[in-house]
Amino acid sequence: QVQLVESGGGTVQAGGSLRLACVASGLGLSDFGMHWVRQAPDKGLEWLALISHEGITKYAESVRGRFVISRDISTSTISLQLNGLRPDDTGVYYCAKPTALWGQGTLVTVSS
Amino acid sequence: SYVLTQPTSVSVSPGQTARITCSGDALPEKYSYWFQQKKSGQVPVMVIYEDTKRPSAIPERFSASSSGTTATLTISGAQVEDEADYYCYSIDPTGSYYVFGTGTKVTVL
Numbered sequence: 048q049v050q051l052v053e054s055g056g057g058t059v060q061a062g063g064s065l066r067l068a069c070v071a072s073g074l075g076l077s078d079f080g081m082h083w084v085r086q087a088p089d090k091g092l093e094w095l096a097l098i099s100h101e102g103i104t105k106y107a108e109s110v111r112g113r114f115v116i117s118r119d120i121s122t123s124t125i126s127l128q129l130n131g132l133r134p135d136d137t138g139v140y141y142c143a144k145p146t147a148l149w150g151q152g153t154l155v156t157v158s159s
Numbered sequence: 160s161y162v163l164t165q166p167t168s169v170s171v172s173p174g175q176t177a178r179i180t181c182s183g184d185a186l187p188e189k190y191s192y193w194f195q196q197k198k199s200g201q202v203p204v205m206v207i208y209e210d211t212k213r214p215s216a217i218p219e220r221f222s223a224s225s226s227g228t229t230a231t232l233t234i235s236g237a238q239v240e241d242e243a244d245y246y247c248y249s250i251d252p253t254g255s256y257y258v259f260g261t262g263t264k265v266t267v268l
Contacts, residue, residue: 082257084259086199086200088199089199090199091244091246091259091260091261091262092194092196092203092246092259092262093259094248094256094257094258094259097256097257105255105256105257106256107256107257108160108256139200141202145192145194145203145205145248145257146192146205146208147205149202149203150202151202152200152202
């Protein structure tokens with residue numbers, strides 16, 4: 048069964064770090080690019096980052112330099128390292144192949 | 160930074176046609192996609208891809224077009240179950256990052 052399962056969310060103080068993980072079952076990460084998308088409470092969708100099937104990374108301006116996307120093909124895991132967290136980083140973080148498959152999301156809360 | 164602009168809200172009666180626009184400078188060259196999110200926190204569902212194509216599981220009342228810098232999602236004969244937030248999605252002119260539109264709340268009542 049093809050599915051994406053995120054983990055690693057939680058509550059952290061401003062300035063702290065978190066590492067999110069997404070296990071992609073049934074998907075070959077060397078064949079597909081994978082994205083992270085977030086949604087702040089009662090706000091719209093915000094695209095954050097992409098790691099292409101070739102391992103090339105791209106970032107939204109709002110997180111470039113603070114967040115790092117990576118992958119481990121051997122474990123079918125995509126990770127998002129969140130550094131220098133701010134209260135406005137609070138939201139649900141989705142791992143996705145946006146045109147085909149989304150995870151259920153993991154909640155990140157940044158307290159001030 | 161690149162922005163895809165949508166109207167904040169659209170309201171129609173059941174059976175009427177709802178049209179949602181998405182404006183972006185790169186849309187003449189870049190594909191647009193449309194996502195439906197029935198409730199904040201629920202997983203988005205793609206209803207249109209590559210400007211005009213509809214996934215097989217999406218009802219035929221959903222269609223889309225793209226002309227110049229504007230992409231348009233049309234719901235013909237809108238149903239109550241179509242009430243949701245709708246987002247367009249595309250890539251910036253340089254191909255450096257992706258962007259979701261500002262989102263449109265569609266009300267059918």
